[in-house]
Structure formats: structure tokens, C-alpha cells
Amino acid sequence: MEGSILLRRLMLLVPVLFGMSVMSFLLIHLVPGDVVTTIAGAEIAPDSEEAQNIRRSLNLDKPLVTQYLLWIFGVVRGDLGYSLIGKVSVAGEILSHLPVTLVLTAMALGISVVVGIPAGVLASNRRGRISDVLLRIASLAGMAVPTFFASVSAILFFSLFAPSVRLFNTIDFGEDPWAGITTLFLPACILSLSSASTIMRYTRGAMLEVMREQHIQTARAKGAGPLRILLRHGLRSALLPVVTASGLIAAHLISGVVVVEEVFGLPGMGQLMLSAISTRDYTLVQGTVLTIGAMVVLINLVVDLTYHLLDPRI
Amino acid sequence: MSERSDTAWRPELFPRFLIRAFLGQNVLIRIGGVMLVALLALALGGPFVIPHGPTDMVAMSLQPPSAANLLGTDLLGRDVLARTLDAARTSLTVAFCAMALSLMAGAAWGMIAGYNVGSVDLVLMRVLDVLQAFPPLLLAVALVAMLGTSTPNLVFTMSILFVPQFARIARSATLLLRRRQFVLAAEVLGVSPLRNLLTHVLPNISTPLIIESTSVITAALLTESALSFLGMGIQPPTPTWGGMIAESTSVMTRAPWLVLAPGSAIILVVLAFLLLGDGLRDKFDPKVSG
Numbered sequence: 001m002e003g004s005i006l007l008r009r010l011m012l013l014v015p016v017l018f019g020m021s022v023m024s025f026l027l028i029h030l031v032p033g034d035v036v037t038t039i040a041g042a043e044i045a046p047d048s049e050e051a052q053n054i055r056r057s058l059n060l061d062k063p064l065v066t067q068y069l070l071w072i073f074g075v076v077r078g079d080l081g082y083s084l085i086g087k088v089s090v091a092g093e094i095l096s097h098l099p100v101t102l103v104l105t106a107m108a109l110g111i112s113v114v115v116g117i118p119a120g121v122l123a124s125n126r127r128g129r130i131s132d133v134l135l136r137i138a139s140l141a142g143m144a145v146p147t148f149f150a151s152v153s154a155i156l157f158f159s160l161f162a163p164s165v166r167l168f169n170t171i172d173f174g175e176d177p178w179a180g181i182t183t184l185f186l187p188a189c190i191l192s193l194s195s196a197s198t199i200m201r202y203t204r205g206a207m208l209e210v211m212r213e214q215h216i217q218t219a220r221a222k223g224a225g226p227l228r229i230l231l232r233h234g235l236r237s238a239l240l241p242v243v244t245a246s247g248l249i250a251a252h253l254i255s256g257v258v259v260v261e262e263v264f265g266l267p268g269m270g271q272l273m274l275s276a277i278s279t280r281d282y283t284l285v286q287g288t289v290l291t292i293g294a295m296v297v298l299i300n301l302v303v304d305l306t307y308h309l310l311d312p313r314i
Numbered sequence: 315m316s317e318r319s320d321t322a323w324r325p326e327l328f329p330r331f332l333i334r335a336f337l338g339q340n341v342l343i344r345i346g347g348v349m350l351v352a353l354l355a356l357a358l359g360g361p362f363v364i365p366h367g368p369t370d371m372v373a374m375s376l377q378p379p380s381a382a383n384l385l386g387t388d389l390l391g392r393d394v395l396a397r398t399l400d401a402a403r404t405s406l407t408v409a410f411c412a413m414a415l416s417l418m419a420g421a422a423w424g425m426i427a428g429y430n431v432g433s434v435d436l437v438l439m440r441v442l443d444v445l446q447a448f449p450p451l452l453l454a455v456a457l458v459a460m461l462g463t464s465t466p467n468l469v470f471t472m473s474i475l476f477v478p479q480f481a482r483i484a485r486s487a488t489l490l491l492r493r494r495q496f497v498l499a500a501e502v503l504g505v506s507p508l509r510n511l512l513t514h515v516l517p518n519i520s521t522p523l524i525i526e527s528t529s530v531i532t533a534a535l536l537t538e539s540a541l542s543f544l545g546m547g548i549q550p551p552t553p554t555w556g557g558m559i560a561e562s563t564s565v566m567t568r569a570p571w572l573v574l575a576p577g578s579a580i581i582l583v584v585l586a587f588l589l590l591g592d593g594l595r596d597k598f599d600p601k602v603s604g
Binding site for chain 1: 440441446447449450453455459460462532536544559563570573574581588592
């Protein structure tokens with residue numbers, strides 16, 4: 001891979017990351033009324049010493065642009081400020097919750113790709129036949145089931161029919177990584193339901209289109225085997241639209257993370273954000289939103305670069 | 315879209331294709347349409363048939379399904395069927411309002427971007443990139459948490475989420491129309507950009523936008539139910555599918571119907587819209603058809 005491609009991709013990230021930081025920063029300013037009374041309670045007078053202190057600690061007494069610059073320079077140095085409630089470092093909280101979310105997301109993405117792409121190829125190859133129809137129905141069902149309902153149903157199923165299975169374990173990757181991964185397996189499967197279906201649909205559509213093209217005819221005429229035509233000539237070019245859609249797929253998958261972590265009680269970023277919201281810990285909310293957003297952007301970058309590695313034409 | 319001669323364009327703001335589609339041969343549209351009409355009839359007609367209101371405590375709590383309460387009763391002895399159908403009306407109304415708002419905003423956004431190729435377009439599209447880079451549910455949760463949980467805030471937040479989808483479609487369609495002669499002719503004749511967009515561009519981009527609105531409405535339904543499940547959507551005592559599931563997880567092994575009834579309702583409604591959308595896409599965009 002050429003360095004210039006890497007550089008160009010990184011340059012493209014700058015406006016998106018800048019916009020994300022502005023949006024996360026502005027979140028706290030959406031709180032209606034005076035933030036100070038929301039944080040400290042209504043009994044505090046808006047111009048009392050204590051209110052002024054809170055305002056000063058959050059830099060709320062400075063102009064908006066200064067506030068943003070102070071905040072963003074901290075973010076660049078890895079300093080996301082201190083949480084309003086626990087008075088601990090936001091970056092530290094995020095670091096301790098990040099591993100679960102990263103492993104969960106990676107597992108779910110892996111499952112979606114491993115299930116979705118072969119299913120799409122199979123469905124396109126058997127177009128109109130019973131296996132195609134069944135796969136299409138399954139993919140529609142996968143898209144129609146809300147993640148929270150799938151999670152709740154799975155827990156209901158296991159507690160009714162297999163009560164011996166322990167679904168809720170503590171996760172400590174430092175101590176026992178394998179136990180952590182097995183605990184995350186069911187949540188990851190549930191999380192991948194809708195993304196696997198989406199990937200399958202994209203793959204199927206792209207394959208149907210590609211297999212009509214001339215280079216497939218050429219390969220056939222050359223006497224290449226059917227499997228080779230399907231995978232090497234067909235799937236390789238069909239993957240482009242799938243990769244193009246991967247940004248949205250990743251974003252939707254991480255939406256599900258918030259729900260799955262909440263239902264299964266997993267100590268990840270989603271749970272951190274929801275608990276921060278329920279305690280009105282705005283700086284923590286800000287930090288988690290920015291981190292998860294940046295995570296999606298990085299996943300896209302990795303997918304993009306992998307694609308360049310696979311196909312140097314683009 | 316087929317190539318029409320530039321003098322023969324007709325404004326088609328009210329899409330005749332929808333009516334033709336329902337009468338046509340497309341199986342997906344038929345199944346989806348019939349499901350949707352049946353579900354709507356249930357949701358709207360239900361209250362006239364079921365003697366209980368959604369918040370009336372009518373029986374002992376956690377009664378299994380019976381002739382009096384077809385889907386049983388919940389923790390507070392309320393009729394689950396009445397609640398499920400009431401939630402259908404709420405969810406569909408909220409999802410439809412959010413979809414309509416973002417359709418209007420997205421169409422305007424996309425048309426302005428597509429009409430003003432250059433720096434305006436660039437800035438408008440970068441804003442959409444940022445919006446789409448956030449996981450939608452995360453953005454919804456954060457916005458609702460900051461604005462405060464209320465139904466208007468929920469609708470407003472969701473309408474922001476779906477602007478990018480509409481705007482991208484409106485923009486690419488506008489870019490194509492921008493080069494067509496009837497649009498250029500109007501511009502040369504001194505028609506103002508606003509008028510040109512409304513009378514010449516909008517009618518011709520309505521079909522892809524309406525097709526997209528089916529997928530946006532499924533996303534809106536799923537987002538609303540997830541938010542209500544997390545306690546950040548529509549607030550009790552108004553029944554919602556997500557809220558009904560959330561409040562019964564602690565007793566669901568004793569009373570599975572409490573979870574299964576609203577869950578199946580969501581799946582059926584979303585499925586109906588997905589089928590309808592797939593069918594419309596097959597019909598009007600043969601490129602991606604199966």
C-alpha cells in the first residue's frame with residue numbers, strides 16, 4: 001500500500017473528527033436552563049459562590065469558542081476532564097470500560113461477516129430457489145427483530161429451557177480472557193443479527209449484478225471452475241459495495257452495543273454512558289459519545305485500508 | 315428512472331405509482347401492504363372491540379391469556395392486548411411524525427446541496443458525514459438525555475437522525491436533474507432557484523424519497539422502541555412496546571406473554587414496512603432487484 005493513500009484517508013478523517021468533537025462538545029449546552037442547577041440541585045442560587053465555582057470548573061464562565069478550544073486541547077492530550085459525580089478522570093473510566101465494548105464489537109463484526117457474506121453468495125447462486133427464499137426471509141427477520149427484544153428473548157429462553165447455563169459472569173480479560181470471550185459470545189451473536197442480515201442482502205444484490213458482467217463470461221470461457229468464478233471473479237468485485245456500506249453497518253452495530261450491554265449487564269461503554277446519563281454526569285456523557293464516535297470512524301478506516309490492501313486498483 | 319423527453323414531464327407530487335403498485339403484481343408489496351392494512355385496522359379498531367382501556371386495572375395481576383384477557387394481564391392487572399394495540403398507535407404516530415419531519419428537512423437539505431454544486435454542497439455534505447458517523451441510537455440517547463425526555467423531544471431527535479438518508483438521495487437525484495433541459499430552461503428564463511426547486515425538481519425526485527421513507531419508518535420504529543425500552547422514550551403510563559418489555563423482564567419467566575406480545579407486535583409492523591419497501595425498490599429500481 002502506498003503511503004499517499006494512507007495519508008489521504010487520514011486527511012479525510014480530519015473534518016469528520018472535528019465535526020464529531022464539536023457535536024459532543026455542544027451536547028452539554030443543549031441542557032435546557034442553567035446547567036449548574038441541573039448538576040447541583042435547584043436550591044442553589046445561580047449567582048452564589050458555589051454556583052460560580054462549578055461554572056469555573058467547567059469553564060462555563062468563558063466564551064463558547066474558548067471553552068471548545070480548552071476542551072479539545074485536553075482531548076488531544078488524552079484528558080477528557082473529570083466526571084461531575086465520581087470526581088474521577090473521564091479518560092480513566094472510559095479506558096476501563098473500553099475492552100468489553102471492543103471485544104464485543106469485534107466478535108459481532110466477525111460473526112456478521114463470516115455468516116453474512118457466504119449466505120449472500122449462496123443466496124445469489126441459488127436465486128429464486130428454496131434456499132434463496134429461506135435465506136431472504138431469515139435476513140428480513142434478522143432486520144425486523146429489535147436488538148433489545150432478541151436479548152430479552154434469549155435470556156427468557158435460557159432461563160426457561162436451560163437454567164444451568166450461566167449467562168451473567170463477571171468479565172476480567174486480565175485474569176481469564178477465555179471466560180470473558182465465552183461470556184460475550186451470546187451477546188455478540190444477538191448483536192450480529194441485524195448486521196449479518198444487512199451484509200447478506202448487500203452481498204446478494206452485488207453478486208447478482210457482478211455475475212451478469214462480461215469478465216465472468218470470459219472466466220467461464222477460459223474454463224475456470226464454478227467455485228473459482230464465484231469467489232475469485234465474482235465475490236472479489238462484489239465486495240466493493242459491501243465495504244462501502246460497512247460504515248453504516250458498523251454504526252448500527254454499535255447502536256446495538258448500548259442495548260446489549262444494558263440487558264446483559266456487561267461493563268462496557270454503552271453501560272457507562274447510560275449510567276452517566278441517569279446520574280446527569282454530563283462530562284462523562286460527552287467523553288463516551290466522543291469515544292464511541294471515534295471508534296466507528298476508526299473501524300471504517302481499518303475496513304477501508306484492508307480493502308486497499310486487497311485491491312490496489314481503487 | 316426511464317428517460318423521458320424534456321417537454322413531456324409531468325409534476326407527480328401525489329404519487330400515482332403507490333396506487334398502481336398496490337393493484338399490481340408485486341408479491342412483496344401485496345404481502346407487506348396487506349399486513350400493514352391489517353395491523354392498522356387492529357390498532358385503530360381495537361379500542362372499539364376491547365372493553366378495557368390501556369391503563370385500566372381490569373383483573374388480577376399476571377393472569378395468563380384467557381377469554382376475558384386474550385393476551386393475559388401485566389404486573390398491575392392491565393390488559394396486555396389493549397396495551398399492545400394502544401402502543402401501536404403511539405409508536406406509529408411518533409415514527410410517522412419523525413419520518414415526515416426528516417423527509418422535509420432532508421429533501422430541502424439535499425436539494426440545496428445538489429443545486430449549489432461547490433462549497434455549499436461540500437459543507438452541507440460534510441455535516442451529514444458527521445451525523446452519520448455517530449451510531450444512531452447513541453446520538454438519540456445523548457440528545458434525548460440532554461434535551462429531556464418528552465414525546466416532542468423524541469420526535470425532534472429522531473427526525474435529526476434520519477435527515478442524512480433523505481438528503482443523500484435528494485442530492486444525487488437533484489444533481490442529475492440539474493443538467494436536464496427543463497430545469498436549465500427555467501433557470502435561463504429567470505425563475506428563482508427556490509421556485510425552480512419546488513416546481514421542477516421536487517416533483518421529479520419524490521419517488522426515490524417515498525421509497526426511502528419506508529426504510530426510515532422501520533428505523534424510526536426500532537429506535538423509538540429501543541429508547542422506550544431504555545426508559546428514554548415515551549414515558550409511562552402511556553404504553554409502548556419497548557416500555558412494556560422493560561417493565562416485565564423481572565417476571566418474564568412466570569409470564570412470558572408480557573414480553574412476547576409487544577415483541578411480536580414490533581416484529582410484525584417492522585416486517586410489513588420492510589416488505590413494502592423491498593417491493594417498491596424492486597419495482598422502481600430494477601438495478602438492485604432480486
